[in-house]
Amino acid sequence: MDFRPIAEYEFDGYINVLSHVFAWDPKPEEVELERKQIELDRTVGAFDGDTIVGTGANLTFEMTVPGGSLPAGGVTAIGVLPSHRRRGILSEMMRRLLDDSRDHEEPLSILWASEASIYGRYGFGVTTRSARREIARSHAKIDGDRPPAVRLIDKDEALQVFPEIYENVRRRFPGMIARTPGKWEVDLADLESWRDGYTANRFALYDAGDGPAGYARYRIKERWEAGQPKSELLVAEVVAGDDSAYRDLWRFLFGVDLIETVKLRGRPTREPLDHMLADPRRLTTSIHEGIWLRILDVERALAGRRYRIDGSLVIEVVGPDDVAGRYLLEGGPDGADCRRTDKTPDIAVPVKELGMAYLGAFDFATMAHAGVVDGDQTAIRRADLMFSWHEPTWCTVGF
Ligand SMILES: CC(C)(COP(=O)(O)OP(=O)(O)OC[C@H]1O[C@@H](n2cnc3c(N)ncnc32)[C@H](O)[C@@H]1OP(=O)(O)O)[C@@H](O)C(=O)NCCC(=O)NCCS
Known part of the structure; x- marks a missing residue:
């Protein structure tokens, strides 16, 4: 077995491994996006002869830590073909990826784990937590004496105005990752295959006159039953630079018509919303692990x-x-x-x-x-x- 970075001409082999291990039939536009975010010189491939049987990669990130921000290698695209599992291939790839992070002077290595049983042995532990929440819209009313200062924008405008808002907010919360322009493009790409029956992304911008200070990204799944609207609104991201933006964005989201249920994903485990509802128990919560961290230095x-x-x-x-x-x-x-x-x-x-x-x-x-x-x-x-x-x-x- 040989281990070395994957070359440009071998990218199909890299995709082949991921398609097997993640039960994924890649569409050309998905392959193109994957290629955009992967840094080939930071990949590792396990080669059995000329065939790639294992993959892994580091992405160059900067992560917020309490009161600061540090370089972090983001481990991704980890996979070993089912025909080659449990022979130590992952362990060798992890050794190389952590060495690669040290070479890049990254004191931290981070990842999202598919299973909690895999990465503890390499010194990784869960370092951020994440809340999934849900509320019937009929219980989600937030009072206000004027319409929310929110307008809908398109993706091009979102790509222009979201990054600055996000960059300011991400510095407050430990665990947040700086998004590069390439990462923004990938995160807002909104491919049909990612939507799971929901609409394309909707983008809402808060601006009370002093410039944009917060945004929301959401989708809707339309449903009617016996003539009654039963649609679902899925909140993918609410990022608010100040309290007025935060309150107005939630007031806006909870005000969208024809929605029966609002689902919130990837929220922090503690947030002002809990104190803004008349009946907060209606906002159900389940806590999940977020990213994993290995301290290297x-x-x-x-x-x-x-x-x-x-x-x-x-x-x-x-x-x-x-x-x-x-x-x-x-x-x-x-x-x-x-x-x-x-x-x-x-x-x-x-x-x-x-x-x-x-x-x-x-x-x-x-x-x-x-x-x-x-x-x-x-x-x-x-x-x-x-x-x-x-x-x-x-x-x-x-x-
Ligand atoms: C997870 C995966 C990469 C493991 O690859 P592998 O080459 O079989 O792993 P290794 O042989 O190097 O295993 C190293 C150790 O981890 C253990 N291990 C590996 N995968 C494990 C899993 N899913 N659950 C529990 N233990 C696991 C092995 O038993 C071995 O333990 P040991 O050192 O005590 O003997 C592979 O099974 C895979 O591709 N899974 C599907 C895709 C996936 O989940 N990728 C991770 C994305 S975050």
């Missing part, structure tokens, strides 16, 4: 975020050789420093669990009760006070 990762309170902590990172060791973290709301030390550790954390606590989505105390994190209660409490953050984790970008 502990010093850069921990120094690259800010902390909720001032404090210092000696952390023993338990795990593979590339990260194992003791680190002295001194940090607070204005910045942080982290370096290797030989001092006695306050807490001992596997790299996977450090990744889970890194953005504030999970706390050390709960992990200590589970027996996966060690340390006395005072140190664990200090660690949680430092690592927690005032905004929830969130990631709306798939890859």
Whole structure:
């Protein structure tokens, strides 16, 4: 078995693997989009003779961390043909992809996992959480004394105005990923095969006179029953730069006629909407995992975020050789420093669990009760006070 990057002329072989492992019959326009977002020099192919039997790739990203933003390699397109599974091909590809991230000086590696059982062994842990919500429109009324300052725009205008709004908002929420122009093109491509019976994307822009400050992207699935409108409105994205934009966008979405149910996808686990409805219990919620994170460079990762309170902590990172060791973290709301030390550790954390606590989505105390994190209660409490953050984790970008 040979492992090397996939060349341009071998791209069909790459698509062939993905089509087998994801039960996907690719359409030409889907192949074209895949080619647009993939960085061939950051791919890895497993070759059995001339045939590609395994694929993986890194995408170059920048991810928001509490109080900052860091380079992150986005692992994607992981697949091994069913004829070649469980021979160690994924493990070799992951070793190469994590090395590739280190070569690109990315302290973080991130991914969306198809199954929760795959990536823990490589040091990845869930680092953002995501809420799916649903409400009957009859219970979704939000009062207001004037019509929402929202207008509908087309895709070309959306591609022009959304990026600036998104870029400002994404810096607030740990886990958000910066979208490049190419990523915008892919995310708004809106191929027929992606719609699952819903309409094409509808784009709504909030502008109260001071320039665009928020947007919503949604689709509708039309349905009638016994002469009654029963359509569904699926909210793909609401990104608001300020509270007025946020309130008006939801007022607009909940005001669309002929809708029976509004479904919200990929929302943060805590948001103002819960306090804007007369009967919030009607807005049902299920919490799901978001993206997974592997810390590759502990010093850069921990120094690259800010902390909720001032404090210092000696952390023993338990795990593979590339990260194992003791680190002295001194940090607070204005910045942080982290370096290797030989001092006695306050807490001992596997790299996977450090990744889970890194953005504030999970706390050390709960992990200590589970027996996966060690340390006395005072140190664990200090660690949680430092690592927690005032905004929830969130990631709306798939890859
Ligand atoms: C997941 C997948 C890439 C694994 O590839 P593979 O080459 O068979 O994996 P490896 O042989 O390198 O397995 C390495 C280890 O992971 C385990 N493993 C691999 N896939 C697993 C899975 N889906 N669930 C649980 N364990 C898994 C193996 O048992 C092995 O464990 P070990 O080290 O204790 O022996 C492959 O099964 C696949 O393509 N699945 C469908 C597509 C998919 O889900 N891709 C991931 C997208 S995020």
